Amino acid sequence: MLAREARELNIGFFSRVVRGRPWVRMKTAVSLDGRTALTNGVSQWITGHAARTDGHAFRRRASAVLTGVGTVHDDDPRLDVRLVDTPRQPMRVVVDSRLETPPTAKLLAPPGAVLIYAAQPDAGREAVLRAAGAEIAFVPGAGGKVDLAAMLADLARRGVNELHVEAGHKLNGSLVREGPVDEFLVYMAPRLLGVGRELAAFGPLERLEDTLDLRWTSVERIGDDLRLIARPAGREDF
Numbered sequence: 048m049l050a051r052e053a054r055e056l057n058i059g060f061f062s063r064v065v066r067g068r069p070w071v072r073m074k075t076a077v078s079l080d081g082r083t084a085l086t087n088g089v090s091q092w093i094t095g096h097a098a099r100t101d102g103h104a105f106r107r108r109a110s111a112v113l114t115g116v117g118t119v120h121d122d123d124p125r126l127d128v129r130l131v132d133t134p135r136q137p138m139r140v141v142v143d144s145r146l147e148t149p150p151t152a153k154l155l156a157p158p159g160a161v162l163i164y165a166a167q168p169d170a171g172r173e174a175v176l177r178a179a180g181a182e183i184a185f186v187p188g189a190g191g192k193v194d195l196a197a198m199l200a201d202l203a204r205r206g207v208n209e210l211h212v213e214a215g216h217k218l219n220g221s222l223v224r225e226g227p228v229d230e231f232l233v234y235m236a237p238r239l240l241g242v243g244r245e246l247a248a249f250g251p252l253e254r255l256e257d258t259l260d261l262r263w264t265s266v267e268r269i270g271d272d273l274r275l276i277a278r279p280a281g282r283e284d285f
């Protein structure tokens with residue numbers, strides 16, 4: 048009875064134990080035309096305060112919050128939980144092949160653990176980032192980039208149940224292309240950005256049959272914005 052509902056209550060735990068990887072929730076703030084940033088990288092803030100507060104509640108329920116080094120350079124986010132009360136900070140994780148996270152990056156500031164996944168060793172940069180408080184793990188993949196599947200398996204071994212992704216179009220694109228995104232959490236603002244960065248850079252596709260089809264699991268208004276939650280169609284059970 049109510050097996051699916053019961054599983055929802057601990058969806059990350061079941062994902063980790065059954066699939067050996069966390070439940071991956073990709074959070075984005077987008078305009079009505081689906082842009083996550085202007086072409087010059089500016090994205091703060093596309094959505095309003097209520098949406099950002101709601102986003103922090105989703106960060107809070109995750110074991111780890113993940114971003115890419117591109118976002119660290121462009122936005123210098125703290126990636127912690129601030130806008131809602133929390134008894135603990137999720138681990139902050141950066142995908143950074145060449146260890147180019149600046150040691151002054153705000154996300155390195157305590158409290159909470161910081162883990163950087165890299166692909167190319169560099170003794171000098173490793174020492175600087177370790178001194179700044181980060182742990183570094185190497186998961187080399189194709190093209191000198193981080194192997195995302197190996198990273199997810201490693202996060203599961205570290206006990207991460209829910210992984211909250213807040214990255215830019217490149218890392219989002221790789222995650223969508225490689226298939227581990229279980230849930231899209233999208234805050235949509237009623238504004239148009241015109242030419243800009245997309246939610247996830249993948250494709251171009253030639254046929255509509257090849258698109259990633261989703262189904263809505265929730266549509267709600269949060270302040271002046273919409274909160275849309277969608278999951279890949281046909282993947283209700285794993």
Ligand SMILES: NC(=O)c1ccc[n+]([C@@H]2O[C@H](COP(=O)([O-])OP(=O)(O)OC[C@H]3O[C@@H](n4cnc5c(N)ncnc54)[C@H](OP(=O)(O)O)[C@@H]3O)[C@@H](O)[C@H]2O)c1
Pocket residue numbers: 074075076077082083084085087088089090091093114115116117118119121122142143144145147188192193194195213214215216217218219221222244
């Ligand atoms: N609106 C939103 O919700 C939102 C959220 C976050 C960011 N943003 C915006 O996104 C923009 C930054 O986007 P971005 O695409 O440059 O940054 P990103 O997606 O956060 O990071 C991309 C970087 O990750 C590294 N990486 C390592 N392994 C990878 C792999 N397997 N696949 C893909 N990337 C891998 C690559 O750099 P290396 O090769 O050097 O490792 C790559 O350049 C900014 O304008 C920011 O404001 C918007």
